[in-house]
Amino acid sequence: MTAPTTSGLAAALAKVQAELPEIDRDRTVTVETKKGDPYSYSYVTLAHLSKTILPLLAKHGLAFAAMPxxxxxxxxxxxxxxxxxxGESLSGEFPISGEGGIQMIGGRITYARRYCLAALVGVAADEDDESRLSEDGRPATAQRAAARPRQQQPPAPAEEGQTAQRAQRPARPAAQPPLPGEQPAKLSDSQRGMLMGQFTKLGIEDRTARLRTMTTLLGRQVESANDLTRAEASDLINVLAAALESDDPRTVLLEALAAAAAAAGGEGQ
Incomplete structure (x- = not known):
């Protein structure tokens, strides 16, 4: 079977990459670990990335599309x-979790769109959020490779496929559901630090207000951040990150809270 020809697309993409401007990371987030050690990371928001890259793609006859x-x-x-x-094209899939409310899923879609566009064009869209904290709460010395969307290619051998699958995970992956009889994994120190930093950025520094926010978004009573599972923490991080990426973070968060409360009310009827 002959692979589809993409010589025209490849030539156009090469021209785009030759003209790529230096893209300023327009968002910086500072978070505090459990031990009180602050660290920060910066990244390019989807809006800024799209404004810079899409016109350059169009200039060379290219277009990018992404949909859930x-x-x-x-x-x-x-x-x-x-x-x-x-007429040539390059397509693939970026796996995301479908769990949680529409705001949580929307946050994952935003991240996926940003990572896919950056990965395809060859843009370094992230800085320190490509590193994980070690178990003792200190920044890890090694950085993770940027997330790579999985492209639709012929099936690879089992061992290679498993390796590729691990490399294709999003920068902030949702935890996998536990196996039958297995307890859900608790949130990590890095997730705790990320959540606390996001709440601080949103101006929500009161513990009661934070717990109330988490309770509403998750649809269950949260007595302490220690009660969160890794999957729940990931969902919360995505919602808060989507709010922080917007022009009006507090309004976006209030809308997410209203949507979550309405969904909970509908389930109770």
């Missing part, structure tokens, strides 16, 4: 396509 849907494995993903005016 079901992947080839039947699970939720963001399907992305880089198209060339010749």
């Amino acid at each position: 849907g079901a992947g080839s494995d039947g699970k939720m993903c963001v399907r992305y396509t880089l198209m060339h005016e010749s």
